[in-house]
Amino acid sequence: MRENLVAYLDGELDEAATQKIEQTLAENSDVRGEVESLARTFEMLDELPRPEVSEEFTERTLSTIQVSGHSAADSDEPQRRRVDNRLLIAGWVVGLALSVVLGVSIGGRFSRDDSTRLVEEFPVVKDLDIYTEIGSIEYLQKLETDGVLNDNQQTQKP
Structure with missing residues (x-):
């Protein structure tokens, strides 16, 4: 309120603010006393x-004002650089993320499933289900001595 009273005395207020202060002065004796004291x-x-x-003195004061004006303008420069650096970093992060996603999706199409590779490269793995049903090596030896395995091999060869 005190700033408005000083501005009122200096004639710096617009018409609406001036009318508001004058109305307050008419209604409030404390404010009138304050205005009189300020006057x-x-x-x-x-x-x-x-x-x-x-x-x-005048030249030094003006040069100080000019230097402080340049300081305010210079202080905007680091802010602008920070924003530029953040945008650059964000661009790199997005680019790397896209590269990873693209690499994984393309690489996944050309790589085969490990289990498929094992079946193709290892005949034992291909027949693993049959071997697990046999149960023990003694049973296989008995089949061999009985000639069952030899007969199967001969029938499969032709």
């Missing part, structure tokens, strides 16, 4: 002598 303070400040400043 007296400004009048007393006007009574004080104005300091004389050298040209050098």
